[in-house]
Amino acid sequence: MEAAGPTSSPRLPADDATGRRPRAASILDVAAAAGVSYQTVSRVINDHPSVRPTTRELVLAAIEELGFRPNRAARVLRGAPARLVTVLTSNTSLYGYQAALQGIEEAARAAGFAVGVRVVDSALQQQVTAAVKRAIEPGGSLIVIAHDQTGAMALEAVPPGIPMAAMIETPAVDPGPERPWVWLDDKKAAAEATRYLLSLGHRTVHYLAIPSSTQTSQRQAGWRQALEEAGAPVPAPVQCGWTPRSGYQTGQGLAADPEVTAVLCGNDDLALGVMRALHAAGLSIPGDVSVVGFDDTPVSEFLTPPLTTVRLDFAGLGRSCFALLLALIEQKEARPPHTRRPEPELVIRESSGPPSLPRGSGMTRAAAT
Amino acid sequence: MEAAGPTSSPRLPADDATGRRPRAASILDVAAAAGVSYQTVSRVINDHPSVRPTTRELVLAAIEELGFRPNRAARVLRGAPARLVTVLTSNTSLYGYQAALQGIEEAARAAGFAVGVRVVDSALQQQVTAAVKRAIEPGGSLIVIAHDQTGAMALEAVPPGIPMAAMIETPAVDPGPERPWVWLDDKKAAAEATRYLLSLGHRTVHYLAIPSSTQTSQRQAGWRQALEEAGAPVPAPVQCGWTPRSGYQTGQGLAADPEVTAVLCGNDDLALGVMRALHAAGLSIPGDVSVVGFDDTPVSEFLTPPLTTVRLDFAGLGRSCFALLLALIEQKEARPPHTRRPEPELVIRESSGPPSLPRGSGMTRAAAT
DNA sequence: CGCCTTGATGTGAACGTTCACAATCCTGGC
DNA sequence: GCCAGGATTGTGAACGTTCACATCAAGGCG
Structure with missing residues (x-):
């Protein structure tokens, strides 16, 4: 832990001689290194089919050498989906919420999505609405954990048109498959x-x-x-x-x-x-x-x-919820996959047993009717 | 919950008549609505001093009316700090980690920062390094929860030059104020x-x-x-x-x-x-x-x-850690604030008491010297 | 009265990427 | 050997924002 190791400089934003952070390699740098045009590089990183294999190799080598990674901001600016899901929740520490978040994170990570967390802790509709608005990023998507009043208000406040799924309390009547909602029965x-x-x-x-x-x-x-x-x-x-x-x-x-x-x-x-x-x-x-x-x-x-x-199984529910969101975003079939809902299960341990009437009679104290 | 309410359309990405999501208002839309140039709008939203008060009012009204919010991606692309902190952790469910995350989130929210979570679950340095690389966004910053082996590896893998702070295990010797590290003693x-x-x-x-x-x-x-x-x-x-x-x-x-x-x-x-x-x-x-x-x-x-x-007090530590990061990013005085470390505190309850030697002798079984 | 400073506002360019379209290179059939 | 046409590659523009610089008006001062 205390070994100074290779990273001995203090972590300050300004770093190299010029005092500026060295600009990350861009598509143009890669293009120059590989001797092709920037568009060809773009094609390579997007798996476009019509790139000659030899060219592709060239480009990939340059990418590797320069440590190039596409700039997410530029992609989003251009209109691409951000591969980002923001979780709206009123709480991060209660078990159900925390397990749900964990499940979402797992599924999102597997799909290459970044995960954002935004806690909404107000009980005022106006403030919740404002917080939801702030949570919406161009190209981003939302998962609302709506297990409580605040969460339900947040769900209400999500404007139409942005990709969203929600974990809700068990509804009285099934809202139907066109609602991107999951729950545990x-x-x-x-x-x-x-x-x-x-x-x-x-x-x-x-x-x-x-x-x-x-x-x-x-x-x-x-x-x-x-x-x-x-x-x-x-x-x-x-x-x-x-x-x-x-x-x-x-x-x-x-x-x-x-x-x-x-x-x-x-x-x-x-x-x-x-x-x-x-x-x-x-x-x-x-x-x-x-x-x-x-x-x-x-x-x-x-x-x-x-x-x-x-x-x-809140973690499982979180995974299902993300799967639903992903299907919605990718619009494969326009029909939500209707993911399997994890079934609740009674686990019998030792805190339950037959009564000893009248209560208190058993091994503890004398009966008193 | 089940009230159909005002948001009755299914939440699909394509929404309006054209099948495209309506583009969010940009600085240019605001400029047109207010009858000024886009640069003036930019000045207003950045609190530039030299804007005539009447003009400012005009612009603010247009912003309000159009529901304009600056596009984060564009700002980041232009080189602005993203006001984003990504938390790197090996776990989200264990109490210490989860409480730390909660503290970070609170402090970040108060400072207007978005919070990302990225779980790194490998024990292989190579994979950890790759995961850390992926977690780095231009303009973003990092908090590493390094309470374990994987976390320490992640901390090691953060390249210099990106704004970062870390929560670490108590070190054997104080690493000094130029390390942006916090811990509980x-x-x-x-x-x-x-x-x-x-x-x-x-x-x-x-x-x-x-x-x-x-x-x-x-x-x-x-x-x-x-x-x-x-x-x-x-x-x-x-x-x-x-x-x-x-x-x-x-x-x-x-x-x-x-x-x-x-x-x-x-x-x-x-x-x-x-x-x-x-x-x-x-x-x-x-x-x-x-x-x-x-x-x-x-x-x-x-x-x-x-x-x-x-x-x-992991939550308090998380808040301190974020405060440290924020100071680093804003570079007020180039000296980290050396935030107060929450002091651990022994809480005596009922699971501890004097021994009854030899064990089991006391009220439970007979003594045997 | 004209020059210089200051305040207020506007125009051009750039960040990194992808889409639309143009240009070039082959390959094969005749 | 020529040309159609697909495969491959390149150029221009745009996404929304901010920086650098230009412009314009007004005011102070000699």
Whole structure:
């Protein structure tokens, strides 16, 4: 690390004798070196068919020697697509967002696209609109992560005509293939998780909601539907934030309510906070209360107890989303590829189990009816 | 979400009647609308002093009306700095990297810079060098996150002359202010955490190392130094990966070794895995083994038990790093601002406590001298 | 009153690339 | 040996911006 090595000069913009950064080699420099016209060089770097093989070799050698790389700005100025995707998101640290970004980056890199990130953190439509406008570059494209209110507003604010795809919350009705939108079907998954908890013998399941761009998310709708189909009582869903702290605060309330024996949390961070609060209140998991999360973050498997959760492949969704965008840009068939949607999957671990009624009776404390 | 709203057309690149995207307004359009020359418009958007106030108003009105925004590509082509920073990193999901990226993004956004992300995932110098070359845009700048081998290779591969700053591992000796490098001094923090554990009465502290770009990281050196100064035995450090799984696997070995009563982990994810393994082996934390991590990730406070850890402000470091880069680019005084380094801080929670010798004697099993 | 300075504005050129079109070179058929 | 016609190569222009320089009006000053 501390070896001075070959790069011993301080990294300052001005570098050579003239005090100017040495201009990068251009197509003209290559042309001169190869003894051809600049247009021939252009043809070579664009794989135009009618270049004599010997000429091509000549040019390629010159390119190699001069370390030539085409100037992206010039291409874009000329009207070429910039092979750039800017990700619009309200957050970069929450698991779902971060994993989505990772998936997009992977796919974009594989396709030779540059990736930009622009965080939009306002809740005011006007400011969001302005931020979206700033994010639009000539020749560029957009992916909007619209898992929340701000994201949905950003999606709304994207003007027509610019290549775009979006990751959205599960919609109530399929918007149809002409909308460049992808999502994970978490309604089904929420229902499955709820049915699973009911099947363990719980009388009902309480739901902790993460913020949503809609009044009631499909995640919540799936939960409700499963309860109703089973004839179980439907408790009021509890509105929470995204963070473990939010789950912790909510969990303190749940701990005091002996009716609560099973909790479905809108994400794993909430579940983590809930488990902490329950544990601190002297309740055992899953002995007294079962806790199920959403996401399957990398840590969930190693919590105490390991968390039962619905795995959501946000990285895969990000890759799909980019694939959709790419198809749109390249317009192969004018029909979006309708990429496979990664299926959510319930991962059963140790934070869920049969109830021991009345709660608290089990191994922890004496019953109190 | 599903409201068709004002944007009812499918988002396809071709949009208006001609099938071409409508060209964005240029400086010439604005000039025509305002009845001045294009150069005057250029002067207005660049805050050139000698424009008559009335003229300026005229131009600004035209800009507003046409929704004009200067074409970045054209400016860059002309030689202007692109106000673009590309973050080179080997990872986007690990906490330290992700928090650093977040900090950089915040600072960059505040300064009106666009942010690019480029993941370099090879361990081969040649491939890393090629990736770095590809990441360099005329007029652009670079931030290298060099917390690991790949990052250090990338840093090495950045040619002189392009504006760059880097986040590095704590160096053994201060490289001096002319290196545009920032870091968190985790040597001191590691020593502090180690002394803290010794002060609780532990005979020694075991260290689980995350991968490093150097043979022995300063984090590890701080641990060793604290042990030596206290005259405590120095166990062989255990090389681990980054993930909870890696910590879990290592933790299984530690659980079997009755000598181990205090473990210092290179990051919180390792600590999490270790705690899981110890717990699974029937050991109590901190009763049998104390566990201390590094990072203070958002979940650490809510683990069972809450994790004692060294808080590292990667987001703050990212902001500092960008500030350094910006100073370099703007060359105010040719002296880097020597931004304040966020200080690591030991956060004592419940995963650490006095030992109960011999291990397992305390409340868990019978003593055996 | 005319010269010089200063402020305000306009014109030409250049950044690096690709498109449209023109020019040149072959190759083969007759 | 000549010419059609494809293959190959070259020239001019344009993308949107800013720098360098020219122009023009107005004002200060001797």
